[in-house]
Amino acid sequence: MKLQQLRYIWEVAHHDLNVSATAQSLYTSQPGISKQIRLLEDELGVEVFARSGKHLTRVTPAGERIIATAGEILRKCESIKQIAQEFSNERKGTLSIATTHTQARYALPPVIGRFIKQYPDVSLHMHQGTPMQIAEMAADGTVDFAIATEGLELFNDLVMMPCYRWNRCVIVPRDHPLAQASGLTLEALAEHPIVTYVFGFTGRSKLDEAFSQRNLSPRVVFTAADADVIKTYVRLGLGVGIVARMAVDDQMDKDLVVLDASTLFEASVTRIGFRRGTFLRGFMYDFIQGFAPHLTREAIDGTIRCQSKAELEELFRDIKLPIC
Helix, strand or coil, X not given: CCXXXXXXXHHHHCCCCCHHHHHHHHCCCHHHXXXXXXXXXXXXXXXXXXXXXXXXXXXXXXXXXXXXXXXXXXXXXXXXXXXXXXXXXXXXXXXXXXXXXXXXXXXXXXXXXXXXXXXXXXXXXXXECCHHHHHHHHHCCCCCEEEECCCHHHCCCEEEEEEEEECEEEEEECCCHHHHCCCCCHHHHHCCCEEEECCCCCCHHHHHHHHHHCCXXXXXXXXXXXXXXXXXXXXXXXXXXXXXXXXXXXXXXXXXXEEECCCCCCCEEEEEEEECCCCCCHHHHHHHHHHCCCCCHHHHHHHHXXXXXHHHHHHCCCCXXXXX
């Protein structure tokens, strides 16, 4: 059994069983990958992939467990490399982050700007996706960190830390009836078509819960993952926009009226997470603290040691999260 063979089955499984695409991503040949997979299966005495002719059709039950274990082995190998790099050159390496559009567009730019100045020899890679995709990328080791508001809690093998609290605002054109209203209520919002985030994005669940608790059924006519897209359709008169307050720029969006909605919806918490067992290099600690100053090395290590949600809550009980 060779480490290369484990990498091949892992990569094939994560390229939708497309051996050609896998070969291209690994800069090798398709026949070479197919041969090595067959050699591994012959050695193990079981098929990792079911086939129809020359095409892979699905992962076998045995293959699912083998691939999962292969992923763990590959991540351990990567940790060994990280440890070696930390001691050979602590200021050089790579850092990959998965996050949502809102975080990438509004929360992270100053953090990344400072980080690049501090660590010019660290190659930084950012992936965007849904909260579920983001959590999966961190859980399977595709990225080092996941930053999101929703979805991370569904993965038990992620170490998660609270970064900051945030809430929503309502945006309308200047001639909209709500722009002249003396106070904003959920009942008033429910009377208008709503333009907001796709469910599962940027704390959408808090929004839905607030309406449900008041037995209101908002008429959501358009959803998007991108706050800038939502603002575009608000300007077109499609409906009332509900977005994260951080996603509104007082200069660029001065044609819109911004109505505070923090009393209508429960605040959400953005978290940063990484796979349990990840070796954190010095610059990774610094990135986390640059994003959330209260997450010192001591706090991060304390989080890693927590064995339950109750322990985690106790660790951060006396910390007042910043509000964005």
